[in-house]
Amino acid sequence: MSDSNVRFETATPIGDRAKPIKSELLHINMGPQHPSTHGVLRLFITTDGEMVHSVTPYIGYLHRCAEKIAEGNTYHQYVIYTDRMDYLAAMNCNWGWCYAVEKLMESTGIGVEVPEYAEYVRVIIGELNRIASHLIAFGTYGLDVGALTPFFYAMREREAILNIFEKVCGARLMYSYYDIGGVKWDIPPDAIEEIELFVKLFPKKLDEYNRLLTENKIFVERTANVGVVDRDTAIDYGCTGPVLRGAGVDWDLRRDETYSIYDRFDFDVPVGTGAVGTLGDCWDRYWVRMEEMAQSVRIIEQALAQLPSDGEVMAKMPRTLKIPPGEIFVRTEAPKGEMGFHVISDGGPEPFRAKTRSPAFHNLHVIEKIGPGQMISDLCATIGSLDLVLGEIDR
């Protein structure tokens, strides 16, 4: 320690004025309306000055009883409710549900063969939506730590994806494009051209983002060594997706428990390395998302090259879908992590039980563990790096 770091002890008590300073922890409600909580999330935090002592998330402000609704709707009707879960990656939520129901049908003996063409369409659209979701994560994370500009860049590219989706299915946010047995409509030819153009241009944009934010010194200072989720914590708390991979766990359902036609594509699974700080810090999680966008582009390019010139988009389905008694738990890799559906059928047209294992629900939980001991501003950086969507947490 040099002399310049000497602390000034101005508050030294003199004579009988000496009194112990009374101090107590401060209880603060962060949210439900707070810019850094990405929705209606309330964090009840106790602080000692700027230091966070404990974090207790209160969720449920956006609870819409999706699982109860599922028990009163048919398998097809429930697709539109899955849109409302992770509304930034509605396609992937649709896919998770449709895939779970298809698996359940297969396991109970009324097999359904999703046409090959439809599988390609699913992969292309699903990966595009992954990019859109990660773009929001990237842009809003910049906002969280004080960089305003990346958000506009991210929204510009997301707009291009939403325009493609609008051509594909008419909707810009709540798509309901996937259906049990395939997808609802074919992709129009001009949308295919737009997708081709997008994947051609997007890698250059990614370089731009990296120059703008990833390598930015202020950004690295704000995120490196902050909110470290180590490997054991990530597994213990059920973290999935970029949070798990950011902690150095090489795990991606698309590759390790491959579904759909992901085994036909060559792609890497980015894993956090602690490049600028500790393994599993906020920067690692952010970086995994940036790399995943590049990998999604690779997958889309390959899928477009392999896409059959024409084909059915929908399997032959019974008019009324009744699934014999059975039970299944199926996970897919959504942008936020592993989206799981635990579906039980009882032979009727509606599911008997449809539990959603939402990735952000468990990713948020880890804040109870890693939040204490941080500064409040670092807590904001940590929340942003978890990429929460409250629609999915509360369902």
Added chain:
Amino acid sequence: MAMDLQTIVDRLHDVVRHDAVVVVDTESVQPSITVRADLVGDVARCLHQELGFDRLLNVSGVDHEGYDDNGKGKHRKIAKYAEDGSVEAVTEPATGDFSVVYHVQNFSTRELLTLRARVPRETPVVQTVTSVWSTALWGERETYDMYGIEFEGHPDLRRILLPEDWVGHPLRKDYEMPARYHDVPLEGLPLSVRQQQEAEAEASRNGGDAQ
């Protein structure tokens, strides 16, 4: 690589208790074991520490009310263990029980296992697994919130998605939505009933003012 389900069951019988596993289902697509509700935590510890199931993916509750009554869901042959540990082939008992379903995974072998505990509707108490997998801290809270299943030993068993003063557990099949919450009439009731309740509330308010 992947462990045989019977090996797991034998191990659990050795380590936890000779009758810890009640039902073994090998015929489903996803193999499952049903264990005694008061031993779930001990079984979980054995699964985690000795058999390497280090990852809890999901905690899910099920209300079986109405499922078994129509005879559906009974067609599978399920081995059942008697009190002394011997196997006897019977079907699953048919009652309106609750069950808690844990989906666990061994990260190194990628093996999946479904762990169940079935509890009677009158006394829905399950031993917690929170000391084994922290994922269950919130998963069990959600199951408690939605089904009213108590988890014995859970350090912080509160509602999670619904407000703390909410009445009832919505995912129970016999759940009826309260007419109002904090003086806010709730949708879902027939319009005539709601209008009647509104009128009654209005009348009581006016009556109160007059006095």
